[in-house]
Amino acid sequence: MIALAAALLLGLQVEDATVLTKARIITVSGEEIPEGSVVVVNGRIQQVGATVDVPQGAKIVVLAGKTVIPGLIDGGCTLGVAGPANEDGDEVAPQVRIADSLDPRSPDLARARGCGVTAAFVEPGNRGVIGGTAAVIRTSGTSRAAMILREDAAIKAAIGPGPSQGNYPPRGGAATFFARRPTTRMGVAWEFKKAFFDARRGGERHSEGDPGRERLLLALAGKLPVRIAASRGTDLETAMQLADELGLTIVIEEAQEAHLHAEALAKRKIPVLLRPSVGAAVIGVNDGTDLRLDTFGILIRAGVRTALLAPGEQRSEGLLSSVAFAVRYGADRRAALRAVTLTPAEILGVSDRMGSLDAGKDADLVVLSGDPADLTSRVERVMIGGRWVSEERADR
Amino acid sequence: MKVLWAAALAALSLGAAPDDTAVAIKGARVIPVSGPEIDGATILIRGGRIEAVGKDLEIPWDARVIDGAKKVVVPGFVEVHTTRGTDRPNERIASVPFVSTFDSINPVDPFYEDALRQGITTLCVMPGNDTMIGGQGCVVRPVGVTTESMMIVRNAAMKISLRPRPGVSRMAHLAALRKELHEASEALKDKKGEPDPRREPMSRLLKGLLPAFVYCPTASDVHRALELADAYKLKVKLVLGRDGWKAAGEIAKKGVEVILDPELEYWESDEEKHEEVRRFGGDAIAKAGLKFALQTDGMPYGTSYLWYQAATAVRNGLSRAEALRAATLSPAEILGLGARIGSIDKGKDANLAVLTGDPLDAQTWVETVLVEGKVVYERSKDEKLKRVLEVKK
Numbered sequence: 001m002i003a004l005a006a007a008l009l010l011g012l013q014v015e016d017a018t019v020l021t022k023a024r025i026i027t028v029s030g031e032e033i034p035e036g037s038v039v040v041v042n043g044r045i046q047q048v049g050a051t052v053d054v055p056q057g058a059k060i061v062v063l064a065g066k067t068v069i070p071g072l073i074d075g076g077c078t079l080g081v082a083g084p085a086n087e088d089g090d091e092v093a094p095q096v097r098i099a100d101s102l103d104p105r106s107p108d109l110a111r112a113r114g115c116g117v118t119a120a121f122v123e124p125g126n127r128g129v130i131g132g133t134a135a136v137i138r139t140s141g142t143s144r145a146a147m148i149l150r151e152d153a154a155i156k157a158a159i160g161p162g163p164s165q166g167n168y169p170p171r172g173g174a175a176t177f178f179a180r181r182p183t184t185r186m187g188v189a190w191e192f193k194k195a196f197f198d199a200r201r202g203g204e205r206h207s208e209g210d211p212g213r214e215r216l217l218l219a220l221a222g223k224l225p226v227r228i229a230a231s232r233g234t235d236l237e238t239a240m241q242l243a244d245e246l247g248l249t250i251v252i253e254e255a256q257e258a259h260l261h262a263e264a265l266a267k268r269k270i271p272v273l274l275r276p277s278v279g280a281a282v283i284g285v286n287d288g289t290d291l292r293l294d295t296f297g298i299l300i301r302a303g304v305r306t307a308l309l310a311p312g313e314q315r316s317e318g319l320l321s322s323v324a325f326a327v328r329y330g331a332d333r334r335a336a337l338r339a340v341t342l343t344p345a346e347i348l349g350v351s352d353r354m355g356s357l358d359a360g361k362d363a364d365l366v367v368l369s370g371d372p373a374d375l376t377s378r379v380e381r382v383m384i385g386g387r388w389v390s391e392e393r394a395d396r
Numbered sequence: 397m398k399v400l401w402a403a404a405l406a407a408l409s410l411g412a413a414p415d416d417t418a419v420a421i422k423g424a425r426v427i428p429v430s431g432p433e434i435d436g437a438t439i440l441i442r443g444g445r446i447e448a449v450g451k452d453l454e455i456p457w458d459a460r461v462i463d464g465a466k467k468v469v470v471p472g473f474v475e476v477h478t479t480r481g482t483d484r485p486n487e488r489i490a491s492v493p494f495v496s497t498f499d500s501i502n503p504v505d506p507f508y509e510d511a512l513r514q515g516i517t518t519l520c521v522m523p524g525n526d527t528m529i530g531g532q533g534c535v536v537r538p539v540g541v542t543t544e545s546m547m548i549v550r551n552a553a554m555k556i557s558l559r560p561r562p563g564v565s566r567m568a569h570l571a572a573l574r575k576e577l578h579e580a581s582e583a584l585k586d587k588k589g590e591p592d593p594r595r596e597p598m599s600r601l602l603k604g605l606l607p608a609f610v611y612c613p614t615a616s617d618v619h620r621a622l623e624l625a626d627a628y629k630l631k632v633k634l635v636l637g638r639d640g641w642k643a644a645g646e647i648a649k650k651g652v653e654v655i656l657d658p659e660l661e662y663w664e665s666d667e668e669k670h671e672e673v674r675r676f677g678g679d680a681i682a683k684a685g686l687k688f689a690l691q692t693d694g695m696p697y698g699t700s701y702l703w704y705q706a707a708t709a710v711r712n713g714l715s716r717a718e719a720l721r722a723a724t725l726s727p728a729e730i731l732g733l734g735a736r737i738g739s740i741d742k743g744k745d746a747n748l749a750v751l752t753g754d755p756l757d758a759q760t761w762v763e764t765v766l767v768e769g770k771v772v773y774e775r776s777k778d779e780k781l782k783r784v785l786e787v788k789k
Contacts, residue, residue: 107663111663330785
C-alpha cells in the first residue's frame, strides 16, 4: 500500500511536501493520535498516523507539545462581505448572490484565518425574507474564484421578527426601503410561501429564465437547500411547517431555542447551526425567551446534526471558544470539536474535502498550543490547502 | 429567587453585631495570590475574617466545615470597574460630579447575583464612559437587598471620561474639562462662600481625597489624562481603551495604575506590511511593571467573566500568577482596599470562591462563595442555573 502510494507520488512529481511531526493529532473522524505526524503533499493530506513515510525532500515541521486539529469551519457568517450583507431593495431577493459581495482582501478574512477558521458559509444577512444565495468559501485566496468552493450553496431565508423590523405599511407618498412589506411574523411567513408559489407559476415577479426563479425552483425540487435563520422556538416551528408544506430541504441557523423542538428536528433530519448562548445573561432573564446554556447537548442527544457557530456578535474569530463553552455546559469534547469542523463540513456538503484530518482531504489545519477546549490555548499556525496562511509573529 | 433570599438573609446578618461564627474550608488547593499555592490547606475563618491559612491546622469545634477536597480556593474576584447594576450609567449633562451611583445601584438587579455566580465578591460600580465628569462610584459587595447593606466604600472615586460626546470634538471636550477643573480649583481658593454640597466632590477630588478614574478611549488620551493629573494634582487611575498599552512607557514614568479594556485581544491592520496583527492589551503594560486590573464591562461573552479574562490574558502570554493577580489583589489595591481584600491572608476579609477546578479552566464552576465569612452562594442551591443547564453526573 505504502509502496503503491510512493510510486504514485513519483509519477505525480512531488512539488511540495510538508510533514508536521511529533504533534498530538486530533483527526476528528477517528481516534486521537497522542504523538504522530501529518504528511501534506501538493496541498492535500497524504498520510496521518503515529508513524508515516516521509516523502523525499519534504519540509519537516516539528510540533512537539502542540495539538493539530482540522481547520475550523464557520457554518454561517458574513465573513469577507464588503459592505452590507442585506439587500434592502427587496424582501424577496433570490436573484442576488453573496459571492458578488465577497472581497478577498477583507481584513476580516485575515483575522478569521488567524483564529483558525479555514472555510465558511458566507450568506446574506437576516433582513430579507429571502435574502439571496449563499456561498461556501475558503478563507484564503487571491481572487474570488480561488476562494469559492460552492457558489450557489443555498438560498438564504429568515423567519421571525427580523425581516419585518422597522417596516411600516405604505400610507400614500413615496415608498421607501422601509415601507416594505411584511410588518409582522405572519407577514414574513406569507412572503416566504408566496415567493415559492410565484416561482412555481411564473407569476407577477418572475419571467422565464429569471435566475432567482430558477433557484427557487431548484429548491422546490429539493436540489438546493434553503438556509433559514430562526432564533425563537415559534420561528423554528414556522420554518418546519413551511418546509413540510413546500417540500423544501432546509437547514436551520441561529436556533437559540432549538431545544424546544429537538425531536421534531431530529425526525425531519433537519441540521442545525447553533449560535450558542454562553453568557450569564441567559440565567434568570424574564423577557419571554427560553434560552438555555446546554442547547447543544440536548440537540446532540436527540440526534440532531448540530454544528456550532461563534458565540455572540457573529464574529468568526470566536469560533474556537464555542468548543470550550460547549464542554463547559456539558457536551462531550469530541462532539464539541466535531461541531466546528466535520459537522459543518457535512452540512455544507464539503466533507469530501475538509472537516477532518484524513488522507485525501485538503490540508486545512490548525496548530494549537494546547487542547482545543482550553481557553488558554493559542492558535499558532494555520494551513489552508498546504500553505501556511497564518503564523504567529515573533514580535508579539 | 432562592439565591436572592439567601443573599438577603446573609446581608441582614452582615454588619450586625460582631459575630464569632467560625468556618473552616478543609483540605483544598489554596491559591492565596499573595504567595505560592498550598495543596491540602485549611482556611480558618472567624468573625468574617481569615484567621489562619495553612496545612495541619486544628479545626475549631464550633466551625462549620466546608470540604475542600479536590477543590480550589481563590480570593473572591474583584470587578474594579463596572457600569452595570444601576438604572443607567450616564447622565446627559456633561459635568455632574455631585451625582453618585449610590443613588442608582439596584440591589435586586440580577447582575449582582450573576457576579456572585462567577465568584466576584467586590465590585466598583462607576458612572459610564459617556459623560465628561460622570459622578462618583461606590465599592460594593454583591450581597444585600439595600444599597446600604451592599456598601463597602461610598463615593470611592470620581469618573472622568475623555471620550467626547457625539458632535463634540476632542479639543472642545478637553477645553470644557479644563474649564471645569479650573473653576473648581478657583472655588477652592474662595473661602468666603457658603459651603456648597454640590462643590464638595470636586473639592475632594482636587485635594487628592478622592481618586479619579479617567477613561482614555485611545492611547493618545493617556497623555492628556496624565497632563491633567499633573496640572491639578489629581490622584488618577486610568481606565484604558484597547490600544492604551501603546502609552505604557508614558504611564510607567508616572507609575499610574491602570484598568485594561475588556476587549483584551483585538486585531489591527498593519498598513506597512498589509497584515492583520492580533494585539493584546496586557503585555506591554505588564512589561512596563505597571499595576493593572482586568474588567469585564461590556464583554461580548458575558459580564462578570473575570475568569475568562484571566484565561484570555494567559493565552496571550501573561503568566498565570499575573493574570490571577489582575483579577483579585491588583484591583483591590487600585481601589485602595489592598489591606482588606484581594488575597487569602490572615486578617483579611473572608471573601473566597471555592471552585471545582483550576480558575482558568473553562470547565471549572464556582461552587461556593463566601463574603466576609458568610456563605452567600452555593451552586447546589442555584435554582436559576439549574433551570438553564442540566448538571451532568
